[in-house]
Amino acid sequence: MGSSLPETGASRVEAVPPVQSDDTAHAERTTHAEPNEHATRDIRLFWCANAADSLGSQASGVVLPLLLLGLGYSPAVVGLVAGVSTATGLVLGPLVAVPADRGARKRVMFWSAVVSALAMGSVAVALAVVEGRPPLLHLLAAVLVERTATACYEAAARGTVALISTPGNLPRVVAGLEAGDRGALVAGPALGGMLYQASRALPFVLDAVSYVVTAVCVRAMRSDLRADRTDRADGADRADGADRPDGVDPADRADRADRAAPADGADPAARPAPPARRSVRGTWSALAAEATAGFRLVRSTPLLRLVLVWTTTVNGVLAALYYDAVFTLQESGHGGTPMGLVLALSGAAGLAGSLAAPRLVRGLSPVRAVVAVSWLMVPLAAALATAGGPWTYGALFGGFCLIMPLATVILQARAIQGTPPELQARAGSVLATAAGGAAAMAPALSGLLTAHAGAAVPALACAGVLVLLALHTTFGATRVLTTGVPERGRGA
Template identity: 65%
Template sequence: MGSATATGRAAVRGPLSRDVRLFWCANATDALGTQASGVVLPLLLLGLGHSAATVGLVAGVSTAAGLLLAPFAAVPADRGARKPVMLWSAVVSALAMGGVAVAAATGRPPLALLLGAVLVERFSTAVYEAAAAGTVALIAPAADSARVVAGLSAGDQGALVLGPALGGALYQASRALPFVADAVSYTVTAVCVGALKSDLRPGDGEAAGTGPAPGRGEAPGEPGHEDATGARTPAGPRRNRPRRRPALRAELGAGLALVRTSPFLRLVLIWTTTVNGVIVALYYGAVFTLQKGGHGGAPMGLVLALSGAAGLTGSLAAPRVVGRIGAARLLIGVSWLLVPLAAALATARGPWTYGGLFGVFCLLMPLVTVVLQSRAIQETPPALQARTAAVLATAVGGSAALAPVLAGACASRAGTAAPALASAAVLTVLACWTTYVRIPARGGAV
């Protein structure tokens, strides 16, 4: 897998660029607003008299819509429109959340209006996330990628801790305020993106040490350009050569083709998809157990707060930890440590026990995910960053959507401890695989 010493030393270098700080601000603000509004949207729908089934339908449809749209949105982003796509999707999301806030403040808005606004916001957010996925490679040198990814992960984890509390407090004052806060957060995100000095086109990645990229407005497969595997065809005379755009199917499949042909990206796909699905299943197993024990919503809030704080700590510590331990040993060690933690959750009954075990789980997870994501950025050609990230995000989102269904089936058939025991078995298989998989080194970097 390669030594991580260089990356570990990079974590203590000088300050990062202005664009990196702006991107961190955009990501953290966006995540905070999303968490603040997301935690109270079910409460708003229930307060308006809609059933729990309706609430679940809204959540499921909006999540599925985002997963389906992301690969399509990644194509124009990789073709050079990354910055305008990010900017205008943030603006549209701000308008959509502003619409929800106005509707919530005016009495009993029709469900169709709320659902439409939520879907527009979800579509726009999916577009933003797909386009933003390739930004790190274009604004930071490869040596700083782990530090940048760690900062992004820390922003997400911090939002997980603060967002629900902020949303709940605002909802107590007025049911429209959380959505106002989300609209403001999207506005701040748009301002930060607009202030980036880089235009975020793939060609800019050359300066960041990410390697050559296709020229603007030209199709992969032409001489002098990278194909889906990163290989380059020889350059030749360009005069009178017709420009052929690849078919949409080839455009959409380029990221998947790269993941299929890269051993390291396959590792990222398998590890992150499995572990994220497992943690969602474990969370729902905790919900089932605590509900059966007569605990209310406050204990689950405690579990989420503790796990979010631990995840924040793990994200911030990741670059230094990998510098001391090494990426390969860290991957194997964490993979095995997650197994007894999942098994121990099968015996947990109280919220403090769940919170402690989840906290350790969420402390360890970012140590590996930051490493995997930062090297995945280095492994991916600049012109395929968004599409490759969309493939990985869709797989992770699919596992997170399937996990509650499987956890519920396990709990109903074999008891509330079954999701944790099944998760431990899955993690054991993953740990065995990561122990024996061989990943080619990449110049001493993570």
Template identity: 65%
Template sequence: MAVSTAALVADGALMGSATASTTEAADRGRASRDVRLFWWAGATDALGSQASGVVLPLLLLGLGHSAAVVGTVAGVSTAAGLLLAPLAAVPADRGARKPVMFWSALVSALAMAGVATVAAVGTPPLALLLGAVLLERFSTAVYEAAAAGTVLLIAPPGESARVVAGLSAGEQGALVLGPALGGALYQLSRALPFVADAVSYAVTAVCVKALRSDLRAEPEPHQRSHPAGGPAPHTGTAPAGPAGTPARGPLRALLSEVGAGFALVRTSPFLRLVVIWTTTVNGVIVALYYGAVFTLQKGGHGGAPMGLVLALSGAAGLAGSLAAPRIAGRIGAARLLVTVTWLLVPLAAGLATAEGPWTYGALFGVFCLLMPVVTVVLQSRAIQETPPGLQARTGAVLSTAVGGSAALAPVLAGLCATYAGTAAPAVLAALVLTLLACRTTFVRLPAPGAAL
């Protein structure tokens, strides 16, 4: 039986279409699986961190240390990771993202196991406890720097906002369960919350190892090739000098690599806005948290009430994260940014007069309901605005800035609580938020299509 050429062409087209459809379905399935694994890695990590983080200040206070010492330990441990984050972002952007994430999670697991061992001792030396906490913070900072940009590599096209909202919801869900778990475990044994954190880091390492994607960013088109005889594209490495010798030393080349993310943030109005807003609000909420710890501790409340406060605020944050994409679509991101920032001011001021766990829980809950609504929108857009080869380094700039404010906040909160009363951290937070609200109101936002 004769078969026409047209029929053969049609059959070939159908077969090609079916093959392409099968390939696309397989890619979507792999992306969906990797998104789930990455979600479990982040949620489990957050759960363990919340379980141990809520009781670490209580452990130090219970050992007889002052609020100023507690704040200083928290600040130093947070600042410890700031130096490594930008350095770890370079190999992550260059293709080593997955192994860096895996090994840093394992080191964090070992460090928290060390904290648990030290906490089990009757009266552990402060230096020994601080050393274990510092190691955990170092490795966690490396993990966070390497993980920046993972969403762009595993999320289906056009679904970055949904994936970011899901990740944020997982973290907020951990904030609901983690403090309650940590408080309950602390009542049984002061070492158990840190054991739980060590296990959570181990689970995170397993999830990262199970990702099918190698988490390598595809090179930009101009980086794959360039016209013969034309200038070589910028790749972040030192340019060659005469006779093929490097024109810059290894140190300058490394600094250039590390500074690429900062250069992008410096030249992008939208990314600068993201850094300023996120850094300020995260620093404020850390200061408010430590203010709550000092106030409740002074009132004779233990780990369980503090866990209740954070559980209520975590439940509110979970709702805010899930609702963020829909709310931003209805209200508009720019108007949402200004409105939420102004609403945070009276909430912080109200915490200055709060006393009991329920009052703190209610005010913290509303604060944490509003904050993720803006954070999810800003972060998802920042991912879209950043080139794939600069995701980790740009994320490191943001995490370093946020980490800096998170390191300074507990120190200031501890000093304020020690020398000006436990209400002082909330008063200071309200003043800082007022300045931020004025800036977001009068600043000229980037044009549509370039930012919000």
């Protein structure tokens, strides 16, 4: 169940292939150039699964607060439900990415969609049967179950693009996913509102059906969706190999030393087994290494750090500006319809930008494109400080959503290229968690600034933050995007 807030598309994105040596290029052709013979069909199915999921989530997400308020619950309860569900997804994302990277990607995606369909279906049944007043505990449980399942699905889906697409086709695949999200942002809230007027249960019926469609599309995909690995080396070892001189876990090294040098010259076969405590410690160490492998990879890879900083900053800024617009329009006496107009204009502009991004990527320098988008966002944010009506807000937010897909397509596609297949889900979860955390905290900061300093201050503060981001991107993008993806980032 998603939010109707405009997004940057931080979970997707590409550019020209990086500079490669002959060996690296051969390795990439072996692992990426021919993912499988069903790639074209699977890409379309993945687009359909993503679009259906986004449409249902937007339709139900926009009416959930209205439902809770209509049932007599306070705004504090509404905020609690939204906050808990968001926090659940942020916390679980990096953890549930481990089984997806370890070969269970398709199973995780399918069963997550099924569980989400059952959770939303239970809400629809309760609204239709229990006199339209299901208990709060039921609603909260259903939202948490759905949010948990969605976190599992999103974590597994992040590694799918690299497995079904060739490097040269990444811009088109990522832009197609972005277009599905933007289209859902335009149609979902309006459709959810109309269905809600007819019956409170209908938006949740639509959400449940959308998850069924997602599950069917995932099941129909013929790709194995498991990362090919030439050895059994853990992705965690690759992620932090630079931190270990010989690439061996210290606990494993101690165990090997003990086995290699038994005390008093005793026969190694007669050596007693190591204490159980050491095995447990080694197990927990391995689990921790698995769970944090994505974080260590992002920390050690300049390209992924650039993507992290850019997407996190832009997500936070956009969320802060959106809520600043909500506060300003409310104080000026506008109702909910103007914000619907702002969202519709933003979604339409974002859809246009996503559809145009693949063609623009082929004709523009990736460095110039990312830097240009970063600087163009600065005057848009500053202009929001003087905006007063919904049409002005809609035009300015539309400007954001029109230009951002170009940069996000470039950055995310390069991130996909620069991440080993067996670490795609975990690295993607780290990026998504950081961006989602910034978007979750930004409304509170925007509210504080508005209450204590005035409605124009959040927009000016965001413009200042974007200036810093543009300066960082100007130097960082030039250095990172022109030198190509590091060989270790490819898992070579």
